[in-house]
Amino acid sequence: MAEFETSGYSNRIDLYGSDGVKSYDKYCEKEPVIQAFLCPAMEEFLKSEVPGKKVLDIGCGDGYWSYQAARYGAKSIDGFDVQEKMVTLARQATSQFNMVNIKVGDVMDMPYGDETFDVAMSLYVTCNLDRERLSKHFKELYRVLKPGGKAVIVNLAEKSVDKMYLTVRGDEVVVKGKINKSLKQLPKHPTVSQVNKAFQGLQEVTKMFFAADDDGDVYQVEDASRLSNGDSIWSKTKFLTFPNFFYRDQFMLDSVIIAGLSIDQIDDIYTEERMVLYNQTHPESQLSKSVVDHPLAYIHHVSKALPNC
Ligand SMILES: C[S@@+](CC[C@H](N)C(=O)[O-])C[C@H]1O[C@@H](n2cnc3c(N)ncnc32)[C@H](O)[C@@H]1O
DSSP: OOOOOOSSOOOOOOSSHHHHHHHHHHHHHHSOHIIIIIHHHHHHHHHHHOTTOEEEEETOTTSHHHHHHHHTTOSEEEEEESOHHHHHHHHHHTTTOTTEEEEEOBTTBOSSOTTOEEEEEEESOGGGOOHHHHHHHHHHHHHHEEEEEEEEEEEEOTTHHHHTSOEESSOHHHHHHHHHHHHHHSOSSOOHHHHHHHHHTOTTEEEEEEEEOTTSOEEEOSOGGGOOTTEEEEEEESSOEEEEEEOOHHHHHHHHHHTTOEEEEEEETTOHHHHHHHHHHOTTOOHHHHHHHSOOEEEEEEEOOOTTO
16 A cells, blocks of 8 residues: 655645635645644545545545545545536546546535445535535435445534634734724625735734624624634634634534434544644644644544444
8 A cells, every 4th residue: 555645745725716725735835734634534544444435525626635545446536526626626636547537516416326435525625615505515425325335524623713712923902903904994795805815914913713794794703602503704824814614513413413424433633632742753843833723623434324224
């Protein structure tokens, strides 16, 4: 088996236009938190579940996980993404494997027949889905999995928000004044690029969460309890501002179960222990700081029961 490949594949793309693409690329190259925390956990899954199986990559993005599934000996890999530009990139990334088939598709109506796949992967997709899409994503996942099939779903953890309260460099009062000015400049229901533009220059803000209320006004999140399932939120780190939908952990679990799937295991991949271990084994790395900045995520291992189970 080839070693898990994490280098030489820097073309990871953000959802949101060319500025987002550039900054996400830069972010991932500079602060390889995904390689340090998600990849080792996924490697176990790829080794044990993927060889010889029919695999689905939901919201495949630039094809990173389709590529890895191919390297780990999947029988076939189907990937889809709602964005054509991602499909193009994923096709390029996997072009050396003839058992990979990537197409445009939406989680609302996955372009495959019932009970097609042994294994499915949905990584950092649910955080891009509003409530209707989230519920459909799980129902469609149930439909396309074979009985006995397994899936991994990587979700943003609710506790991310607690880790992302405002952190600034310099005089907090001054920086808060700048934040308020930026917030005021935003129209109601701003687009992602409007939000990015408003906060691009604010280098003094190293961590911040903000959200849109029901009227579309953007406010800085100071108390996670104000957030409801499906609220639009933005995370600002030192390098990047990116939009997501907020869901409580329990809501995620309930949605999976309502769709008919079972939850077999939940991995918290950004644990304090893993961060400490990483820093001991990589003393030269500055990763601990960036890991704290990185939105935290869980891997949900789910399955579809066999008949009469
Ligand atoms: C953060 S990226 C993750 C990409 C990939 N799974 C990974 O981990 O590298 C989220 C992806 O979900 C896709 N996506 C968002 N909404 C979708 C939908 N309704 N149907 C299919 N794909 C969607 C986006 O286009 C984007 O490529």
